[in-house]
Amino acid sequence: MNAPKKAIPELDYLFIKNKEKVHYQKSVAELVENAIINNEGSLSDTGALAADTGRFTGRAPHDRFIVQDGLTEKAVWWGAINQPISEASFECLFEQVASYFNDKDIFVRDALAGADPNHTIGIRAITETSYQNIFVNNLFIRPACPDPMARPEWSILAAPGFSCEHPEQFGLHNPNFVIINFTRKVILVAGTGYTGEIKKGIFSVLNFILPLQKKVLSMHCSANTDEHGHAALFFGLSGTGKTTLSADKDRFLVGDDEHGWDANGIFNFEGGCYAKCIGLDESKEPEIFQAIRFGALIENINFFSGTCIPNYEDTTKTENTRVAYPIHHITGSVASGRAQAPKNVFFLTADAFGVIPPVSLLSVTQAMYHFISGYTAKVAGTEVGIKEPKAVFSACFGEAFLPLHPSHYAELLRERLAGSDINVWLINTGWIAGPYGIGRRIKLGYTRAIIKAALDGALKESSYSVHPVFGLHYPTTCPDVPDAVLNPVRLWADENAYYAQANQLAKLFIENFKKFEDMVNKDVLAASPVVVALETGTMV
Template identity: 75%
Template sequence: MITSKKAIPELNYLFIKRANNVHYQKSVAELVEHAVINGEGSLSESGALAADTGRFTGRTPGDRFIVADELTENTVWWGDVNQRISKASFDHLFEAVGAYLSGRDIFVRDAQAGADPDYSISIRVVTETAYQNVFVNNLFIRPASTDPAARPEWSILAAPGYTCPDPARYGLHHPNFVIINFTQQVVLIAGTGYTGEIKKGIFSVMNFILPLQKRVLSMHCAANTDTAGHTALFFGLSGTGKTTLSADRDRMLVGDDEHGWSDNGIFNFEGGCYAKCVGLDEAREPEIFRAVRFGALVENIRYVPGTRLPDYDDVSKTENTRVAYPIHHILGSVTLGQASAPRDIFFLTADAFGVLPPVSLLSTTQAMYHFMSGYTAKVAGTEDGIKEPKAVFSACFGEAFLPLHPAHYAELLRERLAGSAINVWLVNTGWIAGPYGVGRRIKLAYTRAIIKAALSGVLKESTFRTHPVFGLRYPTDCPGVPEAVLDPVQLWPDACAYYAKANQLAGRFIDNFKRYGDGVSKDVLDASPVIMESASMF
């Protein structure tokens, strides 16, 4: 089916020269039909479209580049995360991708990012495949109306079938690439069919323009609220429980991943969710399980043999199986994507060293320090070669998507916390009574009790102690949690061994902060842990 020429947007500015093959603003039903006919996927038993993203089942951070020019040269935090590419290379690849998409069946969708109209951006996404366009429909905000004649602020070209024939010549590492040009306001995604690159491309854009141009704090976090307008934010890297703890039946989901914090309050960047579905079970995660219905897109899952029933435990393709669905698939969600400023903020960390208290109340500078640290730990078996816990630091809990120096975001956090009654909690969802392999992971029931007590205000009324190494203030009592669990040293059989391990982890925090150079204020540096000369002194 070919779109009427009256509904075809102007695409010459994207180097797409022929427009008789453009499917513009198609309904989900039409896109699913195209995907099935084109062999991109099949309908699962629940009605969701199941697609295979090809060779890449996750992002390839080493293949992401930013065009270095007058706008970015002195603003972008250049390094391993933000790699330079020349304007000349971008111009060649831009024209090459546009030419590749010309003459093909392509799918075009106009959408927006940012639920607050004061801070939203308009986006045009051109995809080579229909399933990618389903993803765009689900993850971005769906405007009430669109004008194909209007040129949006940002454009994305997503061409999984195009690969650069001479990568080294253009400063690339591989034939596939993601390139962001902040001046021309274009994102190129080529050689990969993984849809997460589309989502994170725009997240990186928002992480540049909102803090730099609007003084809005962009955040990689989940958010929920209640009927009284008590909003909470949940930051955390993979495996820390961000999705699980923010999905509360007694509260309303604002969004599961990307938000901004302005003078108006909290707003979702997205119009949907992109959840991991490995091990998905209706009893444990009923909201997500029920969201996998017609309109949703599941990626890289396998069926139970002889059926169209997804086998969420089958990771033969990848452990990064995903489901993308519009937020209204979650019952009770805040579909407008906006909420009041938070009253509680939770930094979630899975500390496999067994050192950090299950919960601590942070000062403003401690909040900035731990925000910039973005700490969690990987354990044996998560990656090849890991034999013992490995500290992982991802600035602002989303370093891979930060174009600016982490201190820029931390200073915006300071501004938002200044003069407020907002509580910032560091919550250890990892190990107690010893490190990984010796101790045990804290019970989810205890962590839920901690979150509940914090949200109710009860936890803040507790008596607090101060950790001698990390300087963290932690409560001595919490409803539903044994007192011994709250004090991290009590459950260790040897206090000296505990403090020696605390010193070890503190050293890793300190070493990590060195990479920020002189871009960090002294009061934030003063919130660093202090390595004690001898564990015996405790």
């Protein structure tokens, strides 16, 4: 006996009139089968679908736009991150993408974003490929009983095969584009098969509507909790250890990337994880390794020759190899996606200048300053003789996804921290005893010990010293960490060389923050580092 045929959603409101080739809410097994039949991918040895995303193996931020209209004109932080596009251009492109779908098999999936029912938004994703639909299933929250006759609040049209013939006529730079229309509540993702554009499109939406409409702090961070409900947040840019440090066998994962924080606590925006695969090692990250099984989607990896075993060291296609899986693939994850307000907040930075202490306890205004700064550093290269680090600043640790000025998010952070006993820590997972090329990277074991001491309260009981350049309060002792490691200057061979380097980094902070000065309060500006005279130790 044949299974009953699923109802087909009405898509006329999206200009899509194709009903015969609409595949609604297909199971993952059906989507995997279809992907293999259509040469979108193949199965790995553990049953995960391995697919290539085509020309784009990462986001194309230069091709991301927001429709400028009455809702967004005065609210959006316009610039290189949030580029404006006209309503007329959007409408033309909207109809073109919809028309492109009309003679193709398309995959429609209804999902949710936001684990707190008070802040949930409905999403309908229309994708050209099966693997994109698997991604939507894995990354967003899966509704128990989706209603094909309902119209979810937001729609995503993802058409990797579409190419705009005359992009300059619409104010585009290239034939590919991502456009968010906050009034229409539609996201167009065209000309790129990179699934991260879908994920970050919805994140950008939540970063606009939740702070403005509901006073919810939207955050680019991971979160975990313990059996007592004591939650922790981990902010950090790529390479700082956010995923590694938040994956703790003694704690429970709330989410690995995007969260909201309101008066009642924190909640995951997503229903899955999108982890990097480069260098993935089962002994170092067993939770992620074991999550790569049937239902997971691996992107842009190569197999070992003659096998279906992924080679996670191979970067031939890209260094941005990824895996998307539902969060329940992680043992011990929090099924509700919610937790109490955090007891501890960690800002992670991989400081290649060797200046920032391994751990510092921040005041509220220092937390706001470093939140807006979003600092880490990258090494200039791996060639012999290249030793100069490069400072990287990304506001709120996620500047590329912020439709609003960073001060909006920082002020919401102030509201959450004010009058609370929440601790905010700045953690340097980068270099000590000198800059990159001279010093060494702090041992992961020391960083784990610092995190543990912060979480169990032992670190708060330490005595503290104040950094003369950055004004940071850093502990002088921590269980299982040598005292000398905690003082950033003690391991340097030359104290003057250390302060010269600290001054150099301080100047980079000050220069970066100039673009925010007009929109932040004076008490936040007062948390800025200062340049000191090397001979006298006084401020310049």
